[in-house]
Amino acid sequence: MSSDLAIDVRGLVKKFGTKTAVDGVDIQMPRGEVWGFLGPNGSGKTTTIRMICGLLKVTAGQGQCLGYDIQREAARIKAETGYMTQKYSFWSDMTIRENLEFVARLYGLPNMKRTVDEALEKLGLAHRQKQLSGALSGGWKQRLALAAVTIHNPKLLLLDEPTAGVDPQARRDFWDEIHDLSLAGMTVLVSTHYMDEAERCDRIVYLAHGHKIVEGTVAEVIDQSDLITFRGEGDGVRRLAHKLKSVEGLGSVAYFGSALHVSGRNVDLIRSVLAQNSSPDVTWEEVRPNLEDAFIALMAEAGGDARQYE
């Protein structure tokens, strides 16, 4: 059955013992798009991705990935999907070339040698192909992993926090590659904690405590949050921050660089509180909330911080 949805899952539930990691997630993702998967640690992002590509059995729910049933046709999904794990999971005691060769052989690619040569060339690692992959820096490891999981030209790419711990320049390069792959027709679902990365996605899905909280384009998510945001700048913001955080019902108070954002839905309350706490060395202006303001508010509404640091 062919479908124009790359991922079409409904009511996904995953329980580990008595703990529910994912609780009724629906995703309908069209082919060819780049979607961002956001949410705090332990919100169920990785678990959802693993269920989609057949690495975990679903406790309840159903769906298809690339037109294949996620419970019964995991093998077919795996053949047409590239999955990049959160932790580097290629072989450190094999060279860069040997890693790529293994993957190319496993997927039975024709012209294995040429395919690997091309991948190395594109990766810019041709001259280091005989180095052990474990000796690469974090950013290079991620690029090697991306090259390896895309070597069989999958239809769907699942990236689990691919840029965690990678320097800003390498992150930018990595995202340029993701967009190149997307232009070439790949569907990409990428989980991330970085807002600038989320803003480069066609749509974002926000999970918390295993529930999908919101989904849409960046602008839609910000609009849906229905927030009013004030931005305070000046030397006095640090003293103010503590005070503002203790005001009941005000909303969220968070730093952006050296500026302080106060976001909430009760505009009168915010104005009056800011007026009461006015200080000559702080200037306030109303700004359009950004994605992070929206997420901080979403997280606060989703209930206490239930992260577990795995």
Added chain:
Amino acid sequence: MTSLLNSLRRIWAVFMKETVQMRRDRLTFAMLGGIPIVQLVLFGFAINMNPRHLPAALIVEEQTPIVRTLVSALTSSEYYDFVMLESDPRKSGDLLARGEVSFVVTIPAGFTRDLVRGDQPQILIEADASDPAASSNAVGQAQAILTLALRHDLKGPLANLNAGPAPFDLVVHPMYNPEAKTSYNIVPGLLGVILTMTLVMITAMAMTRETEQGTLENLLAMPVLPGEMMLGKILPYVLVGAIETGVILMAARVIFDVPFVGQVWILLLGVTIFVIANLALGFTFSTIARTQMQAMQLTFFFFLPSILLSGFMFPFRGMPDWAQNIGEVLPLTHFLRIVRGVMLKDATLAQLQVPMLALCAFTAAVMVIALFRYRRTLD
């Protein structure tokens, strides 16, 4: 004084951390308790350096009171368990080659008549001397047992036979290893022991290494089936096993001068099945153990009875039944019968059918368990 206290506090901190981690690794904890118990039981009860109740075949060509006395003396000595009565002397070689019996005792026709005449008739004991430790006591005691038994029967007119040399002539044929060289038995056995130790360990690491290095998730996300994974992981080590076999057989020939009287292809067939059996077992361990450390412990836990109960170090027939039953499950037991059978006894494939099939059955069973235990998902 304070620095000593600080030092003690730090020792205490490390002590507590180790205790917590030791308790968390259940399998290690079980091994710490289990291995001493297993060793105690095996060394204490199973191993017998002076084996009795060895299976023997009896060929008697006449039935007289004196013959019956001799047979019952051998039986009541507890060294000889006559498990079969044969009338055809030509079968004795086959019985020994198969390893079904350790001895064939032959009392020829006319024995009693010749004895009475004082002609010193012969009693023949053909012993499987491929394992000198197993056979030497029983053979060594035979003369005394038989002489003592006859002494009661030789009364009245026959009493004069009791004087002087024994009235019969005990002829012992130590088959396969006439000089009773221990190395003839040990060196072929070592082939099995070395293959067991190295090959089980090497594949026991196979999956646990992927788990520990975090590469398992990557492998599972690729379209490779459990059976494909198992074969791919096992096959490189078949080559390792082949090289080890070559080296050991060469050493047996050149250094230890062990004879090789049988057919090479039968041994190679046995080695191949045995190597695959061990590799498959190691792979099964690696689907059970969660860490490489645990895989090592499982390997050791398997290796211990393999060495003690297979008949490698101690005579198999000398062990109590329960220990022999455990031994029958171990692939090394069957491989030892094959390797000793071929190298020392020139056994044919038909004679080695049982151990060959036993190895195949073991391999199949272990592979089924491995595929059953193999994690297809990260659950």
